[in-house]
Amino acid sequence: MRMTVIGTGYVGTVHAACMAGLGHEVLGVDIDPDRVAALSAGRAPLRETGLDALLARTVADGKLRFTTSLAEAAAFARLHFVCVGTPQLSGGQAADLRHVDAVFDGLARSLRPGSLVVGKSTVPVGTADRLARRLADAAPEAGCEVAWNPEFLREGSAVADTLHPERLVVGVRSRYADAVLREVYAPMLRDGVPFFSTDPATAELVKVASNAFLATKISFINAMAEVCDTAGADAATLARAVGADPRIGAAFLEPGLGFGGSCFPKDIRAFAARAEEIGAGAAVAFLHEVDRINTRQRQRTLELARELLGGSFAGRRIAVLGAAFKPGSDDVRDSPALAVADAAHRHGALVRVHDPEALDNARAVSPALGYAVDVTKACEGADLVLHLTPWPEYRTLDPAELADVVRVPLLLDARNSLDAPAWRRTGWTVRPLSGPRTTGGAAVDEPPAHRSPAAPALTAPSGRTS
Numbered sequence: 372m373r374m375t376v377i378g379t380g381y382v383g384t385v386h387a388a389c390m391a392g393l394g395h396e397v398l399g400v401d402i403d404p405d406r407v408a409a410l411s412a413g414r415a416p417l418r419e420t421g422l423d424a425l426l427a428r429t430v431a432d433g434k435l436r437f438t439t440s441l442a443e444a445a446a447f448a449r450l451h452f453v454c455v456g457t458p459q460l461s462g463g464q465a466a467d468l469r470h471v472d473a474v475f476d477g478l479a480r481s482l483r484p485g486s487l488v489v490g491k492s493t494v495p496v497g498t499a500d501r502l503a504r505r506l507a508d509a510a511p512e513a514g515c516e517v518a519w520n521p522e523f524l525r526e527g528s529a530v531a532d533t534l535h536p537e538r539l540v541v542g543v544r545s546r547y548a549d550a551v552l553r554e555v556y557a558p559m560l561r562d563g564v565p566f567f568s569t570d571p572a573t574a575e576l577v578k579v580a581s582n583a584f585l586a587t588k589i590s591f592i593n594a595m596a597e598v599c600d601t602a603g604a605d606a607a608t609l610a611r612a613v614g615a616d617p618r619i620g621a622a623f624l625e626p627g628l629g630f631g632g633s634c635f636p637k638d639i640r641a642f643a644a645r646a647e648e649i650g651a652g653a654a655v656a657f658l659h660e661v662d663r664i665n666t667r668q669r670q671r672t673l674e675l676a677r678e679l680l681g682g683s684f685a686g687r688r689i690a691v692l693g694a695a696f697k698p699g700s701d702d703v704r705d706s707p708a709l710a711v712a713d714a715a716h717r718h719g720a721l722v723r724v725h726d727p728e729a730l731d732n733a734r735a736v737s738p739a740l741g742y743a744v745d746v747t748k749a750c751e752g753a754d755l756v757l758h759l760t761p762w763p764e765y766r767t768l769d770p771a772e773l774a775d776v777v778r779v780p781l782l783l784d785a786r787n788s789l790d791a792p793a794w795r796r797t798g799w800t801v802r803p804l805s806g807p808r809t810t811g812g813a814a815v816d817e818p819p820a821h822r823s824p825a826a827p828a829l830t831a832p833s834g835r836t837s
């Protein structure tokens with residue numbers, strides 16, 4: 372089938388390459404000529420397992436081309452996927468839909484009659500129907516249709532998630548649109564992937580409800596961890612035991628610094644803003660609380676670090692392990708790790724950050740921090756080591772070796788995933804953000820962390836693009 376994919380960010384590049392990989396004839400569109408030139412040469416603008424090879428192959432065999440021209444796209448096919456970003460509005464909580472609107476307006480001028488425009492961007496409920504009206508007003512003779520087909524890919528496994536999805540969701544207004552999308556995804560349907568064909572509003576909501584639920588699991592366990600801390604219970608064991616119930620599940624139930632990235636934070640805020648607009652009050656309060664608990668984890672980590680340093684960051688050396696918003700990614704958008712590192716720096720600490728993948732991106736957004744390409748260098752002379760992104764390689768560090776280079780062997784494990792007894796055996800004092808504090812040796816007493824009136828402040832997390 373012939374199709375275009377408009378917007379070659381994370382979702383668009385992966386979708387375009389995967390659709391071409393399935394044998395479709397794909398034209399990718401982006402307004403950025405440098406990006407289009409790189410993609411046309413088979414070079415991916417992002418790191419994603421399997422993407423380079425897929426892109427190089429599909430470009431080389433002519434299945435995938437790129438252009439900056441929407442008019443060319445409109446002429447090329449009668450099926451268009453819209454994958455542009457829907458960032459948080461600057462100065463607000465809602466989604467900024469200007470890129471989506473601009474694409475629809477741009478297409479409306481030259482769409483072929485009977486075209487189907489399918490949104491994949493994450494949008495507030497009601498957007499597809501609004502855009503359908505807009506398209507109909509702009510091109511009343513063309514008889515074009517709008518459908519919504521949200522994506523559920525995760526950074527790090529985006530290609531596999533696209534080619535082997537857990538479910539496909541399409542929001543359509545006609546049998547024709549349903550049939551077209553079934554044909555697009557025919558190989559997945561043959562593999563037995565569940566296909567939910569519904570109305571556009573439901574499809575839009577499936578996406579944001581899924582992200583909201585996952586974010587809720589994380590904030591729920593972090594709220595429980597705070598109770599555990601206060602009650603002297605072990606949050607890590609609690610999470611594992613609660614997650615052992617298959618109705619609950621252990622995934623996304625790890626207490627710690629909380630979620631970040633380009634999706635969860637802005638999606639739950641945009642969802643709350645839209646719920647408020649349409650008068651669904653229960654969801655608004657609920658989603659705000661999920662966001663608030665998550666942001667508080669960053670604050671708790673910062674306060675605890677300050678306590679461990681004796682009450683002040685000024686002039687203290689901090690080694691930060693991790694800058695990416697999650698392991699397996701070089702993305703630092705709304706990274707909890709970088710937010711804490713930045714805040715410690717603003718309060719006078721001398722911060723040196725290590726990350727296996729994200730150093731370049733971190734340096735670009737937080738140029739004032741120090742950076743080190745290996746953990747030992749990051750830890751040299753440190754008064755405190757902060758473990759903020761749970762990269763697997765941090766679990767195999769040699770604590771004895773690091774104890775020799777730091778000034779004070781003091782570790783705050785904000786991801787509760789390092790082997791605290793092993794670190795303590797080599798002389799470290801270890802404070803998990805949540806979890807047992809008194810087993811295995813030199814534990815730190817409970818500081819009056821989140822009750823401190825003079826807590827250093829984190830700036831509010833900013834909105835990010837998809």
Ligand code: UGA
Pocket residue numbers: 493522523524525526527582585589622623624625626627628629630631632633634635638696697698
């Ligand atoms: C997320 C969803 O998982 C995808 O299904 C969705 O398509 C995507 O957002 C999107 O809307 O585009 P992603 O942002 O790549 O994907 O990252 P996740 O792996 O879901 O992690 C999100 C955040 O939660 C990370 O900061 C991670 O560190 C954090 N997390 C995850 C926790 O803090 N605790 C956990 O137990 C699990």
